[in-house]
Amino acid sequence: MAPALDHLLLAVRDLERTAREFRAAGIDVVAGSPPGLPHGGVPTACARISCRNGVAIDLLSYGVSPYGQAVRLLAKTPAWGPLRSRGSAVERYIGDGLARTEGLIGMSIRVDDLAATVRALRDEGFDVDDPADFTRTDATGAESGWRVAAPGDPTLPILIEKLTPSLPTTEADRGIGIGWIAVRTDDTDRTATGYRVVLGEPEADGSWQLGPVAIRLDGGGRSPGLPNLRACLGSTPLPRSASSLGLVDAFNTLDTHSAASIDRLAQALRLQTVSYEDPTRIDDSQFVQLGELLETSFPKAHSELTVEKFGHSRLYTWPGTDPTRVAGLFLAHMDVVPVDDPDRWTHPPFSGVVDDEFVWGRGAIDDKSRVLALLEAIEGALTDGVRPTGTLYFAFGHDEEIGGENGACVIARELLERGVRAEILLDEGGVVTRGVVDGIDRPVASIMLGEKGFATVRLSTRDLGGHSSMPPKHTAVGRISRAVVALEDNPMPLLMSPTVLDMTKRLAPFMSEPRRSLLRSADRFSAVIARILTARPQTEALVRTTTAATVIRGGVKANVLPQHAEALVNFRILPGESVADVLAHCRATIADDRVDIELAPGMLAEPSPVSPSDGPEFALVAESARKVLPDVAVTTGLVPGATDARHYNDVAAVRFNFAPIILEQADLERIHGSDERISHENYQRLIAFDRILIERL
Ligand SMILES: [Zn+2]
Structure with a gap:
């Protein structure tokens, strides 16, 4: 028999809530324990959605109890790695996804000869656990058994071999059809090698067809906090939360x-x-x-x-x-x-x-x-x-x-x-954006109120030149380099603008503590928040006119003193500051009258005016965004x-x-x-x- 998709693993935080949402959308969720692995080596709550062709989606959760919350917190600390590495590969595969992500964390594929597949994967250099056997007795007393091996690489499937013949399913044609599965990976070639071992050569378009389900690789990259897979579930309308779980809804089933x-x-x-x-x-x-x-x-x-x-x-x-x-x-x-x-x-x-x-x-x-x-x-x-x-x-x-x-x-x-x-x-x-704003799971809509200004400053200097055997203390190249270093080491001051205050306060309700309280009182803690935002270049750009030295040139030959050197430094200017402020900052910081400082030709723009976010116009855009994305967190920002x-x-x-x-x-x-x-x-x-x-x- 050819390999077949057995089930998808869906990690959820609150099993009851997710099950309720799916049921409300008309999708049957059966509570209880599917084949009872000690998921991640710790107790998990489980439920199952049966799909067509005998495939299932297993919902797994550490739960909303203090225990589940503790595991998820632990997963964010350095202690998690060593702790997790003690478990088996199956436990690591599931436990890690369960603790760190909400959404599809993986899939399992049935193969005929598990031992042979594991050997073939190991031959390709993949780390795979030894197969382990499991048995279960169901309510009717019938015993079933299967053998499982999990790869260390979470972009590959868990492998299953049935030890007892599965009962013929009478409901194969009922439930949701799975159209395709996209596996996120940072290394498409490596992941493709693994799938080739398990599933054979792909189709011409690079996907594998497992019965009616197409599996393809998505080089978009993995990231903690986001589902590892996405799957398209037929044309069934799905609950709102589905898309953040990696389940793609009916939008994708193209109507004419x-x-x-x-x-x-x-x-x-x-x-x-x-x-x-x-x-x-x-x-x-x-x-x-x-x-x-x-x-x-x-x-x-x-x-x-x-x-x-x-x-x-x-x-x-x-x-x-x-x-x-x-x-x-x-x-x-x-x-x-x-x-x-x-x-x-x-x-x-x-x-x-x-x-x-x-x-x-x-x-x-x-x-x-x-x-x-x-x-x-x-x-x-x-x-x-x-x-x-x-x-x-x-x-x-x-x-x-x-x-x-x-x-x-x-x-x-x-x-x-x-x-x-x-x-x-x-x-x-x-x-x-999703998974971009720290501490917020739901999608965040950034309705920008204005844009930063743009100026490129040219620093240049001239010198007499001559032979390099008797150089002055600083050559033209050295002088320009020092000017660039001075600008990099002394950026424009931090500036917490009303826009960024507004942006942070709007995000506060969607954050967990202690961030929520901090952001809610952003006015009082603006200096602290500005500092925190400098931790990453993307957020630092919100609280500072940025400095980027982009071009440097000078000199012609290794043994000749340069007669000329220049650098271009690009500034993105915060509303509240101006091109003139940037030039004044450059002059004061470089403080060297042998360095000429001027605006480079080409694009130049003062920061834009900032639109109000408390008027009916903003409300209209925000409401329209919520209409097409009901669970979105709306905030503001600057382009x-x-x-x-x-x-x-x-x-x-x-x-x-x-x-x-x-x-x-x-x-x-x-x-x-x-x-x-x-x-x-x-x-x-x-x-x-x-x-x-x-x-x-
Ligand atoms: Zn554009």
């Missing part, structure tokens, strides 16, 4: 409408609308084709809205029923950043590959998905006869990634001349980079940067990195969110 929208996005991703600093490298024909694609894909939007072109940028005007109001200005951009190394991509960056879960390609997150989602929402609203109350503008830039000078900048000037002032502006820059929105300061009363797509740490790195992709679920949610805003503005 969403399949068509996914296809339109994929087509847009195939066009190489790349922005290069060197304008001769930009391929205009790709931008023309993208424009044509939008026109043919969204015929209603293009016949019923006014479309104006500014170079390749586009401005759409949708008059509202109330002509006195300009309700909304939606920004998005059609250009993308170049691809550094196409070989590091799973699928070629401009292939627009669509698989069961994702659409892949440069621009999938940043920012073509937002362009297309807005047009999907407009087209859908027009089809349904919906008209906005206030006039809506949609401005799609073609050069955001190189500053927006010919796109956003021109459109903004035009709108200003026409006297347009929108009640609310919405652009890219904030998303929903660390510069977006097109900065050009529109004078044509909108408030601006927010936000899109309701859920990203994990690894996904954030895909933006401007490799393997950029968006899940079908995220894309459909984005369209739904845009539609809600169109109807409510």
